[in-house]
Amino acid sequence: xxxxxxxxxxxxxxxxxxxxxxxxxxxxxxxxxxxxxxxxxxxxxxxxxxxxxxxxxxxxxxxxxxxxxxxxxxxxxxxxxxxxxxxxxxxxxxxxxxxxxxxxxxxxxxxxxxxxxxxxxxxxxxxxxxxxxxxxxxxxxxxxxxxxxxxxxxxxxxxxxxxxxxxxxxxxxxxxxxxxxxxxxxxxxxxxxxxxxxxxxxxxxxxxxxxxxxxxxxxxxxxxxxxxxxxxxxxxxxxxxxxxxxxxxxxxxxxxxxxxxxxxxxxxxxxxxxxxxxxxxxxxxxxxxxx
Amino acid sequence: xxxxxxxxxxxxxxxxxxxxxxxxxxxxxxxxxxxxxxxxxxxxxxxxxxxxxxxxxxxxxxxxxxxxxxxxxxxxxxxxxxxxxxxxxxxxxxxxxxxxxxxxxxxxxxxxxxxxxxxxxxxxxxxxxxxxxxxxxxxxxxxxxxxxxxxxxxxxxxxxxxxxxxxxxxxxxxxxxxxxxxxxxxxxxxxxxxxxxxxxxxxxxxxxxxxxxxxxxxxxxxxxxxxxxxxxxxxxxxxxxxxxxxxxxxxxxxxxxxxxxxxxxxxxxxxxxxxxxxxxxxxxxxxxxxxxxxxxxxxxxxxxxxxxxxxxxxxxxxxxxxxxxxxxxxxxxxxxxxxxxxxxxxxxxxxxxxxxxxxxxxxxxxxxxxxxxxxxxxxxxxxxxxxxxxxxxxxxxxxxxxxxxxxxxxxxxxxxxxxxxxxxxxxxxxxxxxxxxxxxxxxxxxxxxxxxxxxxxxxxxxxxxxxxxxxxxxxxxxxxxxxxxxxxxxxxxxxxxxxxxxxxxxxxxxxxxxxxxxxxxxxxxxxxxxxxxxxxxxxxxxxxxxxxxxxxxxxxxxxxxxxxxxxxxxxxxxxxxxxxxxxxxxxxxxxxxxxxxxxxxxxxxxxxxxxxxxxxxxxxxxxxxxxxxxxxxxxxx
Numbered sequence: 001x002x003x004x005x006x007x008x009x010x011x012x013x014x015x016x017x018x019x020x021x022x023x024x025x026x027x028x029x030x031x032x033x034x035x036x037x038x039x040x041x042x043x044x045x046x047x048x049x050x051x052x053x054x055x056x057x058x059x060x061x062x063x064x065x066x067x068x069x070x071x072x073x074x075x076x077x078x079x080x081x082x083x084x085x086x087x088x089x090x091x092x093x094x095x096x097x098x099x100x101x102x103x104x105x106x107x108x109x110x111x112x113x114x115x116x117x118x119x120x121x122x123x124x125x126x127x128x129x130x131x132x133x134x135x136x137x138x139x140x141x142x143x144x145x146x147x148x149x150x151x152x153x154x155x156x157x158x159x160x161x162x163x164x165x166x167x168x169x170x171x172x173x174x175x176x177x178x179x180x181x182x183x184x185x186x187x188x189x190x191x192x193x194x195x196x197x198x199x200x201x202x203x204x205x206x207x208x209x210x211x212x213x214x215x216x217x218x219x220x221x222x223x224x225x226x227x228x229x230x231x232x233x234x235x236x237x238x239x240x241x242x243x244x245x246x247x248x249x250x251x252x253x254x255x256x257x258x259x260x261x262x263x264x265x266x267x268x269x270x271x272x273x274x275x276x277x278x279x280x281x282x283x284x285x286x287x288x289x290x291x
Numbered sequence: 292x293x294x295x296x297x298x299x300x301x302x303x304x305x306x307x308x309x310x311x312x313x314x315x316x317x318x319x320x321x322x323x324x325x326x327x328x329x330x331x332x333x334x335x336x337x338x339x340x341x342x343x344x345x346x347x348x349x350x351x352x353x354x355x356x357x358x359x360x361x362x363x364x365x366x367x368x369x370x371x372x373x374x375x376x377x378x379x380x381x382x383x384x385x386x387x388x389x390x391x392x393x394x395x396x397x398x399x400x401x402x403x404x405x406x407x408x409x410x411x412x413x414x415x416x417x418x419x420x421x422x423x424x425x426x427x428x429x430x431x432x433x434x435x436x437x438x439x440x441x442x443x444x445x446x447x448x449x450x451x452x453x454x455x456x457x458x459x460x461x462x463x464x465x466x467x468x469x470x471x472x473x474x475x476x477x478x479x480x481x482x483x484x485x486x487x488x489x490x491x492x493x494x495x496x497x498x499x500x501x502x503x504x505x506x507x508x509x510x511x512x513x514x515x516x517x518x519x520x521x522x523x524x525x526x527x528x529x530x531x532x533x534x535x536x537x538x539x540x541x542x543x544x545x546x547x548x549x550x551x552x553x554x555x556x557x558x559x560x561x562x563x564x565x566x567x568x569x570x571x572x573x574x575x576x577x578x579x580x581x582x583x584x585x586x587x588x589x590x591x592x593x594x595x596x597x598x599x600x601x602x603x604x605x606x607x608x609x610x611x612x613x614x615x616x617x618x619x620x621x622x623x624x625x626x627x628x629x630x631x632x633x634x635x636x637x638x639x640x641x642x643x644x645x646x647x648x649x650x651x652x653x654x655x656x657x658x659x660x661x662x663x664x665x666x667x668x669x670x671x672x673x674x675x676x677x678x679x680x681x682x683x684x685x686x687x688x689x690x691x692x693x694x695x696x697x698x699x700x701x702x703x704x705x706x707x708x709x710x711x712x713x714x715x716x717x718x719x720x721x722x723x724x725x726x727x728x729x730x731x732x733x734x735x736x737x738x739x740x741x742x743x744x745x746x747x748x749x750x751x752x753x754x755x756x757x758x759x760x761x762x763x764x765x766x767x768x769x770x771x772x773x774x775x776x777x778x779x780x781x782x783x784x785x786x787x788x789x790x791x792x793x794x795x796x797x798x799x800x801x802x803x804x805x806x807x808x809x810x811x812x813x814x815x816x817x818x819x820x821x822x823x824x825x826x827x828x829x830x831x832x833x834x835x836x837x838x839x840x841x842x843x844x845x846x847x848x849x850x851x852x853x854x855x856x857x858x859x860x861x862x863x864x865x866x867x868x869x870x871x872x873x874x875x876x877x878x879x880x881x882x883x884x885x886x887x888x889x890x891x892x893x894x895x896x897x898x899x900x901x902x903x904x905x906x907x908x909x910x911x912x913x914x915x916x917x918x919x920x921x922x923x924x925x926x927x928x
Contacts, residue, residue, distance in 0.1 A: 053683060146861060174763035180863055181746055181794040183340070184763060196390060199799040221799050222862045249473060 358407020405463020494616025655714020
């Protein structure tokens with residue numbers, strides 16, 4: 001509980017990134033904060049014990065290192081905050097804070113204004129975030145296993161043959177099969193839209209089906225479906241123009257995180273860190289060992 | 292001659308013959324007609340054809356009672372999470388929704404909005420205020436809990452430490468509306484602007500969430516009304532009317548937790564003036580509060596076992612130990628606290644006053660104070676940050692109701708194990724946009740679920756037949772010849788009774804359905820309110836027993852492993868039902884309740900994950916459910 005309350009002000013501290021760091025330098029603080037941090041073995045044990053209370057098992061080596069790193073980070077920020085006099089009330093502090101607040105409330109797009117080239121590069125580097133989902137347009141005939149006691153597969157196969165052979169006039173297709181409260185037909189829809197109505201398995205099946213003919217049966221959580229895909233669009237990476245606003249938003253998020261990291265890195269350089277080896281070393285190196 | 296030339300001549304000649312055999316084309320073209328030809332049915336189709344699921348009641352770090360006790364996720368993280376991204380919880384756990392929500396309302400408390408994050412930034416608007424500075428310093432020196440308690444004291448005595456100074460509120464509000472605009476993506480995800488007005492006279496819950504139909508441009512013209520300003524809902528409605536007049540925008544309010552109001556939520560008298568309800572009050576309430584949040588972590592408020600003794604499903608997540616205040620809860624308060632009873636009493640008021648003050652649709656939501664809109668049993672991240680998943684006993688044992696007075700007996704307390712893993716709001720709309728979703732709330736075409744994505748549809752009309760269930764144009768027919776949930780029927784034609792067409796499907800990723808029920812409430816000839824629950828369709832071959840009750844569907848839950856199977860129940864159910872007891876002279880309402888088969892409760896899942904003991908205070912498995920908004924029948928004359 002307490003650590004998270006302590007972390008809170010520092011989170012916003014981090015967001016400032018370079019701006020505050022520059023400000024910090026400008027104020028000409030020559031005598032830096034005490035720049036030696038010792039992580040005692042007692043502290044390491046304390047961190048491990050806290051972890052164990054939550055997860056009912058000791059942390060792995062990696063997890064423990066993560067806890068130690070977080071602790072060091074917190075300690076550095078805390079000292080910097082004190083050094084900056086964030087606990088004091090004077091004109092210099094007030095001016096710094098005004099700048100801080102202005103930075104935060106100012107329109108981020110104005111403060112950071114990336115070029116189209118930069119955004120395009122970001123887009124290409126993060127295809128998974130921006131890729132437009134595959135789309136399909138289809139109609140389907142649904143078969144409820146409960147209404148075809150035991151032989152729904154045969155019923156499906158027979159119906160499929162009839163449909164493939166063109167034996168059913170188009171206007172009668174809607175009356176085939178069983179009723180279900182899902183659309184009988186979907187216009188070109190994204191994978192996500194199909195999934196939210198029919199589930200992932202069905203969406204996969206539809207997007208794998210060859211357009212222009214009846215196929216199936218494809219299984220969903222509701223039963224079996226015969227499917228006629230009438231249109232398809234593959235997943236593709238959009239051009240910047242199509243998604244510029246979205247790319248800008250994600251780029252700004254990334255930049256803010258990077259700036260925070262950079263800020264921390266520069267602070268960290270000014271400290272010497274010593275970690276004492278705890279009395280009891282973690283026994284496990286991986287999660288599998290820990291269980 | 293070259294063969295190509297010959298071919299050319301032959302072709303031309305052939306074409307000549309060919310063309311010659313056709314008289315002027317125009318003789319075979321049908322003459323112009325005056326008939327309107329409508330080929331494609333879709334351009335004119337304007338009725339709702341999709342269900343959208345969302346949360347209308349989420350708190351982030353910007354709510355002071357969340358931010359000051361460990362919530363660090365703000366509106367941006369809340370929207371990202373709702374849209375399906377993985378985020379890190381307030382206590383460092385990675386968390387992600389199994390399926391994104393379609394819409395979200397970040398509805399932070401108006402009372403000292405934004406205090407926690409602005410303290411974190413040491414914002415001038417906080418430091419300029421003497422009280423703010425003191426609290427800020429307490430937080431910075433590691434005494435956050437003391438700071439929180441000081442805020443609670445100010446709040447309890449309704450002594451606004453920032454009275455007369457709206458700088459902080461304005462800053463916070465503008466960030467909130469900005470976040471909504473940033474993540475609002477018409478067609479894909481809707482971010483609805485909102486806030487919570489947290490009225491709680493003597494600790495009795497009268498909270499309302501206010502939802503804007505509008506965007507930042509309109510919303511920024513006000514700052515949210517808070518409990519410091521007023522605790523009377525009539526003042527809230529006046530403020531809402533003023534907003535609409537000033538901005539041209541629209542808003543509506545959604546109350547919740549009547550069960551924690553000690554009888555005030557659906558009272559027979561007005562709050563401040565203590566006057567009996569009149570027609571004007573009824574019309575205003577009906578207009579500003581078209582929907583009620585009936586199910587959420589602090590109890591399911593559909594009905595109470597004492598109010599509905601014949602309803603074997605009435606005792607579900609029942610929180611009836613009173614409010615946050617110190618005054619004990621008494622049974623006479625119950626009729627003024629629960630939805631079904633309020634709907635019934637609304638019929639009586641309609642008869643007496645000519646307007647129904649309790650004419651509300653129903654939805655569910657999270658009221659989570661974590662920024663994480665989690666609603667399923669297997670992903671419940673708790674009501675507040677400190678109750679996020681952990682083996683720490685606090686997750687089950689933290690006292691939620693009955694903290695004051697300190698010596699309150701255990702049986703009047705409610706602890707965290709009893710929180711329900713949140714509800715969901717579901718709307719029927721044509722597209723996923725702010726306007727379409729808000730409009731669905733306004734016309735009450737919405738339903739509540741207790742956290743899963745059951746989808747249910749109902750039409751009521753005078754001329755439906757059983758065959759209509761099988762129509763391929765089911766919805767179009769339903770809208771054309773009846774009304775959907777939230778609608779009104781009036782003046783029964785001679786000899787006819789309302790017929791309902793009901794369809795429900797289970798959550799595509801979830802548990803099968805047990806049954807569908809119709810709950811009817813009516814005002815009888817002696818002006819008494821009555822209710823009856825009808826089982827109208829169910830899975831399997833069960834038959835009602837001699838007592839008229841349908842046997843339970845069974846239970847596939849393995850408690851130790853916290854699993855269940857869909858070996859029982861049905862994926863979809865549908866039914867045609869006509870009211871067998873209809874009296875055209877009597878006011879009535881009908882709403883549909885859909886029940887799933889039993890699934891493991893979140894406490895059972897926690898026990899399996901963390902190896903802790905199952906709490907005694909709750910059952911190991913539950914049947915999740917959906918409640919539709921009612922359809923009201925009003926006699927003519």
